[in-house]
Amino acid sequence: MEELDKSQLQLLKNAFDAFDHEKKGVISTDMIGTILEMLGHELDEDTLNEIITEVDVNATGELQFSDFCTLAAKFLTEEEEDDEAIIKELREAFRLYDREGNGYITTDVLKEIFKELDNSITPEDLDTMIEEIDSDGSGTVDWDEFLEVMTGE
Numbered sequence: 001m002e003e004l005d006k007s008q009l010q011l012l013k014n015a016f017d018a019f020d021h022e023k024k025g026v027i028s029t030d031m032i033g034t035i036l037e038m039l040g041h042e043l044d045e046d047t048l049n050e051i052i053t054e055v056d057v058n059a060t061g062e063l064q065f066s067d068f069c070t071l072a073a074k075f076l077t078e079e080e081e082d083d084e085a086i087i088k089e090l091r092e093a094f095r096l097y098d099r100e101g102n103g104y105i106t107t108d109v110l111k112e113i114f115k116e117l118d119n120s121i122t123p124e125d126l127d128t129m130i131e132e133i134d135s136d137g138s139g140t141v142d143w144d145e146f147l148e149v150m151t152g153e
């Protein structure tokens with residue numbers, strides 16, 4: 001449970017209570033998919049069944065709040081690992097595009113990357129994005145600037 005922070009717990013409690021109409025302290029496992037979807041985590045049916053089976057060990061078809069937290073912690077934690085994996089991938093991408101190992105990517109190369117990511121992007125949008133990223137107008141983007149744009153952090 002320690003993997004979940006207070007705001008995550010509050011969010012889960014609100015969702016749990018909303019679906020525990022009769023205030024029995026349990027919710028049906030049928031509801032799990034819907035709840036997770038509401039919280040912005042859409043899982044395919046196989047994954048969903050897999051984690052429900054893991055948590056509902058006695059196959060009662062119902063989960064208590066603590067079980068529900070255990071379930072949520074599973075993929076909230078997985079998601080954190082995903083974030084780390086994404087940053088690792090971005091780091092590799094940055095190295096790849098920083099061909100000469102200068103520690104920066106030129107805005108020309110960055111435009112190519114954006115076009116690859118989204119081929120419907122217009123030249124005007126590209127210019128606007130580049131202007132925002134390369135705030136000092138140096139014509140280059142370093143790792144910090146790159147990460148900020150890619151992760152929104």
Ligand SMILES: [Ca+2]
Nearest residue numbers: 134138140141
């Ligand atoms: Ca710059």
